[in-house]
Amino acid sequence: MYVCICNALKCSQFREAAQSGAQDVTSAFKACGARPRCGRCLEDAASLIEQSLPRLDALPQAVAAE
Ligand code: FES
Structure with missing residues (x-):
């Protein structure tokens, strides 16, 4: 599903960006x-x-403690 119509960006692209460090x-x-x-997508993009x-709570204890 498209989140940002102005740039034709989909949910998956925002998720991938977040998982890659954004x-x-x-x-x-x-x-x-x-x-x-236009800014209409910003709230939805931020939620995604x-x-x-x-x-962090999904990391193994030893890594999370560093
Ligand atoms: S819908 Fe994303 S900037 Fe317009």
Whole structure:
């Protein structure tokens, strides 16, 4: 499903950007080679990114403690 109509960016692209290290909307857009235009998608994009970030509590204890 498209999240950003202006840039034809899909949910999967925002999820992949988050999983590759993008921690906010600005860096996710950069990772996708785009930039926000109208801004209507920003809230949804931010939610997708937040949901897709690697979770620290999912890491093994030894790695999380470093
Ligand atoms: S819908 Fe994403 S910038 Fe317009």
